[in-house]
Amino acid sequence: MNQPVAHGHDNFRYDPLLYNADLAPVPAARRDWNWFNMATVWMGMVHNVVAYEAAAGLMAVGFSALQCLYIIGTAYLALCVAMWFNARSGTRYGIPFCVIIRSSFGPRGAMIPIGLRAICAIFWFSVQAYAASQALNAILSILWPGWAHLDHVVAGQSIQMWLAMAMMWALHGVIGAHGVHRIRNFELYAGPLVLVVAGVASAWAIYVCHGVGPLFDQPSQLHGTTLWLKFGSAVTSIIGIWASYAVNIPDLSRFVRSQRDQVIGQAIGLPLTAILFTPMSIFITSATVVQFGYPIWNPVDILVRIDNTALTLVGGATIIIAALSVNVAGNIMPAAYDLLSIFPRQFDFNRGSKMVLFLGIGAVPWLWFDHPENIYMVLNVIASTLAPITGIMLADYYFIRRQVLQLNWLYVFSGPYHGRNGWRMSALASMLVTLFFLYGAQIFHMSALINSMSWFVGVALSGLIYVILNYRTRNA
Template sequence: MNQLASSRNDNFEYDPVLYNADLAPVPASRRDWNWFNMATVWMGMVHNVVAYEAAAGLMAIGFSALQCLYIIGSAYFALCVAMWFNARSGTRYGLPFCVLIRSSFGPRGAMIPIGLRAICAIFWFSVQAYAASQALNAIISALWPGWAHFEYAIGGQSIQMWLAMCMIWVLHGVISTHGVHRIRNFELYAGPLVMIVAGIAAGWAIYVCHGVGPLFDQPSHLQGTAFWLKFGAAVTSIIGIWASYAVNIPDLSRFVRSQRDQVIGQAIGLPLTAILFTPMSIFITSATIVQFGYPIWNPVDILVKIDNTLLTLVGGATIIIAALSVNVAGNIMPAAYDLLSMFPRQFDFNRGSKMVLFLGIGVVPWLWFDHPENIYTVLNIIAGTLAPITGIMLADYYFIRHQKLHVNWLYVFSGPYYGCHGWRMSAISSMLLTLFFLYFSQIFHIFSFINSMSWFIGVFLSGLIYSILNYKKNNMNKVFMKR
């Protein structure tokens, strides 16, 4: 399974624009992640502030608690299926997303999906890191009351938050710039720890609400067509949290030793952990209504409102660990690979990681994070934008390449993946046509069904168009791979 497809000539000279040590296939001897490592990575990523707020906000738009669980279950089941299939190529060949995508888009055309994925990763990194900065700011304020009384502000941010952000950014750098094995070891402890503390917080919520009965007695405020349209849109929004990971899951699966390990690890770490974590966020949000009279989405605001030093320390530290956990594995690592793929002579993994940290400041996360009503809009845009890339990758690997890649040709400007001057127009056309279809319906507010199911339609439609455009070339590819 782990043997690479052989070429007729093993004396390939890889083009330095397409190859460096970090982009090379991971040999079987170095694929030492097992199912537990994969599960703990996902356990650490699932518990993050954006996922918390998105799940908690479902009740605010009219869904009952039980319907929220149906939404979460549907979204994570669809994600898990997509990731299982898209992860297989990474595990089989030891290749990252930014190399695998050349099979469908060509070596130059691949820069488009790689760039889109990098932008999403840097955006999410910045937002999660800002949440951790808020938590650190709350911790320091609890320990040092004078901290909160600094009056000076720069660029719309208090000096305290700038200092907290600097410390959090440095902490991210310490962990992420020591390679994927440091990331694996960090996730081994971070994921389970976050789950334990979240469970304690959920216990507090149940205590405040005097049980879970009142929570599940709350009726739904949505009926008929409105319910189903919002249900689909809510599922798409939850998928939007992880749509970028559905694209670049090979960045993680390339280090897993077998297909069995990646499947079991993702099954435990993604849908199971998410289904356990989501009720916790719903319980905690409901408890804030009981305790304070209105829902509080931001967990840092909850800690500040409760005003208990010990709780602030424990809760704030957990938020920081959760942000580090999702960022180092799910945002910094794929964005670093994307950057070194686009600029292999200028970047290695460590330099790419540092550049992600620097670019994250430019996202100005405080302008977005403090407006949680924008969450669903952003998530739907991300889901719709990345869906065509997922559909094209799946169609290319399973229907066009039949799970067989000629690895050496992915590192040169020639061969079956080269296309026209490095651009495979079938993939680019499929992506653009799908995006036009999806965004045309959104901009002009037509086809409500399409708007609410944009990720599913985007994956299916792009894969279908790509398969049709490559139908005649499919037989030629079979002949080439047999040579």
């Protein structure tokens, strides 16, 4: 192993495999995000195509508009609580998720949750960027008549879409390659703009339906036990959109100047904005039932169906801005941190963000836009996979560490967080047992109730096992 290098005022020697400038604690003087910055970043992330489609798709699978609102409210309340608590360590110590997770999993064991989180971030980047590519394709089809002739299929995609994807990937690269502060500045404008356009679209929905009343006239297709099991599963699916950020919210909160700012910013940016935005998608989808006779949950399909040039240009541009907004802060940034944590000598933030763009092609996002059931299936898998990591992080920071971390020891292969050869088996065992239980319940149909509440069960079970193991053993 390479010899550790000296760093810091106390001359503590950090290992180069665990430390670089991007992973170092952010000094208090550089933590310049206030509550408004945090709120606008969240506003930009909440207003995204997957969140829209997931909420709108609830009607396509049988829920009424009012039931959809209950589902959204329940999911975002649970998310808000988990993120408030998990963000505190980032704000207090100025360190990202990929460093904090070493406290519970050990410096080598941390590579497993970091890798899982990176895979989720790259997948979501790819899906969001593909949705933006669809919008760009619709815009170019209107502006350039010759674009429609580029319809030859290559590798499962038309040339139109391959070109649109290339342009969108390049645009993501330009915005994401300039670090966290460029991302913050972009979100100052993107988040509020998307909310304004979504409000205009909601006004269209109310106009089409001649008032708010008809938006809620579509009856539920689900009843009895099926309704409640589907309700729980839908809540878990909505949580799945943000389950990854329940894990790595410290990547953002490390730049916030105080706990008060991160709490207020998240309260405004996440639940409040989500409660405003997601009903808009439900209203719009309900209006498509009135206008066209069936629910249309993909916003690009709505633009194409309405066939209005001005609306397609404005709506398509908004979808693109929304995708850029969530991707640069919610997917590219955390995935870049994860990659440079796994390969600290090969990557810095800029190289990591470029690698995210490259790996995103491998997620083949066009396979996930056929039916709303596909999105819910993926969301449930993500929620189930990341729930144990959330539970372990919360249990470690609040019950085992009592909110006190020794920063220097998080950057070396020794000390209180090292475990056995860099692996803390209590965390690994808690995660594996919980995942075995959750996926076993799904594969063998052990309990419909467990399957419908997989995220909640995963957080609680993994946290409980982790606390028990660490109270019973000295060297976890």
